Amino acid sequence: MSPPAGTDTGAPVPDGGTVVYELADGCTLDDVEEGSCYVGTVNGVVEYGVFVDLSEELSGLVHDSNLVGDYDVGDELVVELAEVRENGDVSFEEVQFADYTTEAVGRGTDAVVDDLADVTGETVTVRGEVLQIKQTGGPTIFQLRDESGVVPCAAFDEAGVRAFPAVDLGDVAEVTGRVESRNGGVQVEVDELTVLGGDRERAVRDDIDEALDEAAEPADIDPLVEWPAFEKLWDDLRDVARQLRRTVLEGRPIRMRHHADGDGLCASVPLQLALERFVARHYQDDEAGRHMLKRLPSKAPYYELEDVTRDLNFALENRERHGQKLPLVLMLDNGSTEEDTPAYRNLRHYDIPVVVVDHHHPDPEAVEPLIDAHVNPYLHDEDYRITTGMMCVELARMIDPSLTDELRHVPAVAGVSDRSEGEAMPEYVELARQEGYDEADLRDVGEALDYATFWLKYDDGRELIDDALNVNCDDRDRHEEIVEFLSTRAERDVDTQLDAAMDHLEHERLDNGAHLYQIDVEHHAHRFTYPAPGKTTGKIHDRKVEETGDPVITIGYGPDFAVLRSDGVRLDIPEYVTELSDEIDGGGVSGGGHLVVGSIKFVKGMREQVIDALVEKMADAEIDEELQSTGVLSQD
CATH class of the missing domain: 2.40.50.140 (Nucleic acid-binding proteins)
Structure with a gap:
């Protein structure tokens, strides 16, 4: 940096001294001005004066007539730039001050x-x-x-x-x-x-x-629809948007973990795009978004130790090999339950921050001491009907409001995928209709997302998922063709699965009047294909609800797990899990989910005792004909 034009030698500065510039080694004539003062080092003594270096690239002569003191090679003195001749030669005059302040000058x-x-x-x-x-x-x-x-x-x-x-x-x-x-x-x-x-x-x-x-302050936007229940979460979402923007600006990567289903994709894909565009505005490297953000689907409805081990290993390798900071972990449509806490404790060993945006029934006392932020409708006396996709579309808009037109249909896809019966669903569906989607289209998009992510397994399938959801997609015709293909294949595979499974359903009428259907999905459904056990159980459940019109509970079980669905019965699956864990010694019971949709695990040898005890609790549950299902989650 050159001194300011017109700098007067000996000009006063705030501390009462004088400004003397000290040049960096690479500075040249372009970085100095006549009349300004500089620190020089004597590099040669001759009869007619001394030669002085201001930097490795800039030297000149102080004629003996302009010297005040006597100097040897290596001595420092303060000189004023007197003249730059046409041939590039530089001459200086020595100056002395009782007091001065040194200011470093970089090259350029x-x-x-x-x-x-x-x-x-x-x-x-x-x-x-x-x-x-x-x-x-x-x-x-x-x-x-x-x-x-x-x-x-x-x-x-x-x-x-x-x-x-x-x-x-x-x-x-x-x-x-x-x-x-x-x-x-x-x-x-x-x-x-x-x-x-x-x-x-x-x-x-x-x-x-x-x-x-x-720069971290979120955009000031209005929600896509007016919904009093949603307004309770608005400040929490703004806090998370601010934290995510600040995380990007500080150069900390983000690992985005999301449930591998329609709602999880409706949450993570818009947020990934918003953060990438935010990165692009603040980083000069086009590759920065790829290195700063990773979207990672999780098959389990909680943060598995397998997943957190992968994440930690990846983060530590990146720190060692690429000099990156350790990441922030962002949990979407997942991460609110006690089952997540072992993974969070593992992250705490490295002070890795965790942010959770979820709509499953939470265990705040268990998770909140281990995480940095938690947005969940249950924390505001609301429930699962506000889906994670709905929340994250607004979160994405707070980070990059220019995405609004691309995301208007996504909350409706999220709501249909998770069968939300929230008061605002008709308004979300209307927004989607204005973008060219009727309710059948929304269901097809949700099915296409579930189908694609099942076969993608641990791969994020970026381009395919973007096209299926029609986010960051530049060809509407391609989007429609892909959705038709995937949703048709999904329907075919569901029909094949149910044709094999329905004859093996066990039925009984509980004391409270609800129908209970049970099926061993390990032995009476196709394995390692679509739909997975959770989706299979959900599809069976939907068919029986439609057939009977009565309160229905469906249990799909395997050797060491059970998937639970309910309509018209006031269950509390997280509470049942807690009670069974205490009541059945050696059962190894764990799990959770929504109140009336969830899954549990147990040790193989205790399956009969666990399921019998679970059915007893369900038989005592209150019947509510108006209670609607949360929808089918694609849990494995």
Whole structure:
């Protein structure tokens, strides 16, 4: 950075001294001005004066007539730039002050990240926090954040050798180098990188913190529909939107875990897109979104130790190999129950933050001491009818409101997929109708999502799922063709499964008048194909509800699990799980879900005792003819 034009030698500064500039090693004539004062080092003594270095690239003569003292090689003195001749020779005059303040000058023009695209090919100085240090086979890449954005800075030593090894993650640094175009953005090719401390470090951090507070503030939007029940969650969602935006701005990756069903996809896909676009606005590297965000479907209705182990291993490898910060884990349509706590305790060993957005019946006393934020309608005396997809569409809009037109149909898909009977469902369906979807279309989209994610297993299937949901999809015809194909195949496979299973249903009438249907899905349904046991149980249940018109409970069980569905009966599956765990010694009972939709696990040898005890509790449950099912969740 050159001193300001018109700087007067000896001009007073706030502490009463004088400004004397100290040039970085790479500074050239472009970084100095006549009449300004600089710290110089004597590099040679001759009869007619001394030669002085201001930097490795800039030297000049102080004629003996302009010297005040006597100097040897290596001595420092303060000089004023007197003249730059046409041939490039530089002359100085020695000056002396009783008091002065030194100000460091980096090579090139001061710039902020947002402006770098306008100065491609020029040398600049940028100051910010080091967010990532990645060693490639060639340069070391330092991701540097200032108050306006993040830019990759490539520093070269020997190929594959760490440049500037004294620089650590989280340091505040001053980078000087040439701006070049790369990966759809810009990159600084580093000449000098210096770690800042003291007042200069504090000033940079203060500027960044102030800018990040402003940039992290969620967009001020109105909800897609007016729904008093939903309004109770609005402030919680804004807090999460603020936290997610701040997480991205601070360079912390996000691992997004979601239940692998229609509602989970309606929650995670819009949020992934919103965060990617937010990353793109603040990072100069087009590849940043891919490295910062991972969407990961979870088959189980809770955060399994298998999944958390994968996540931890991935995060620790990325920290070691790519210099990334440890991630924030974002749980969607999952993560509210006591079954999640072993995974959360594992994350706590590494201080990894966890945010949960879910609509399953929660165990707040168990999970909230282990997580950083929890949005759930049950915490506001509401229930499952507010689906996670509905919440996350609004969350995505708070992060990137430009997505609104692409997401208007998604809450209705989420509601239909989870059979929500919320008061606002007709309004969500009307929004979807305005986008060209009738209720049959919405059901087909939900079935297509369930079918696709079943076969994708642990793969996020980004492009296929985007097209099936018609989010970030540029071809409506392709979307409709894919949905028709997938939903038709899903219907065919369901019919095949039910043709095999229905003859094996066991039926009884409970004391409270409800129909109870049970089936051994391990022995009387096709395995390892669509639909999975949870979906199979749900489809059987739907058929029996339609046939009887009466209160119905359906249990699909295997060797060590049972899937539960209910219509017209006031069950409390999470409470049953707690009671069975206490009452049956050696049963190993665990599980949960919604009040009337859920699953439980137990040890294989105790299946008969657990299910018999469960049926007894169901027989005592209150009948409510108006109570509607939460819908069929695609649990395995």
